[in-house]
Amino acid sequence: MTGDVLVVAGAVLHRSRVLLAQRDYPAEVAGLWELPGGKVESGETPTQALIRELCEELDVRVSVGAPLADVVTPREGLKLVAHRARIVSGTPRAVEHRAIAWVDAQRLAELDRNSQIVPNDIGWIRELTAELQVR
Ligand code: 523
Numbered sequence: 001m002t003g004d005v006l007v008v009a010g011a012v013l014h015r016s017r018v019l020l021a022q023r024d025y026p027a028e029v030a031g032l033w034e035l036p037g038g039k040v041e042s043g044e045t046p047t048q049a050l051i052r053e054l055c056e057e058l059d060v061r062v063s064v065g066a067p068l069a070d071v072v073t074p075r076e077g078l079k080l081v082a083h084r085a086r087i088v089s090g091t092p093r094a095v096e097h098r099a100i101a102w103v104d105a106q107r108l109a110e111l112d113r114n115s116q117i118v119p120n121d122i123g124w125i126r127e128l129t130a131e132l133q134v135r
Contacts, residue, residue, distance in 0.1 A: 005078050008046040009037030009121070010054050010085040011068060011128055012092070016135045017104050018128055020111070021057065021097040023118060033111055034118040035082050036097065050083055057097065060090035070123040082124050105132035 012019040012035075021036040023029045036057045040049040047064045054062045065084035072080040094100045103111065111117055112125045 003077070006040040006046065007037060007078070007080045008040055008050045008053070009035035009080060009082040009124075010050050010062065010064075011035055011082050011124065012054070012058075012062065012085045012087060013132075013135070014087065014102065016132050017102040018108065018132060019058075019092060020101050020103050020108075021094065022099040022101070024096070024098040029118045031098070031116075032118045033101070033116055034121050035124065036100075037082070046081060046083065050085065054085065057095055058090075058092040058100065059095055060087045060092045062086060063088050068124050068127050070127065072120050072123050074120050080120055082121075105129045108132065 020033040022031065022033050036054060037050060038053040040046050050064050051062060054060055062085040065086065068082040068084070074080070092100055108125060108129050112122065117125060
């Protein structure tokens, strides 16, 4: 439907870890961890939006790969997709987040068990955990 908000998130992978970012706002999700990203703006492809967002949020250049299987629709008019990504230049830092962390499969599963993942991103955790275990 036109007018829907599309959000693209990045599963930035390096060896057997994925980069998570800890939200600083709004209050409901502050302190929880997410795949960094943001809204696709008009005229942008999801790939272009993810490159822009990860530059703004992490100060890195990324290349964007295949999407994760789960497309999350938390409510009418909002859709979230996640793409695998790799850093091609720069060292990530938390520009807009409280912190960032490189987490392995075990830590990812632990964050999930402890309800420290933002609710919308939980659908991606199983696939990511399985993928990290074989990298
Ligand atoms: N999520 C979400 N998970 C997730 C991201 C990147 C975003 O649930 N991994 C949600 C949070 C907001 C909406 O998607 O409801 C937009 O995300 P946000 O705020 O990170 O995107 P921005 O930076 O495009 O939006 P503004 O803060 O409004 O500029």
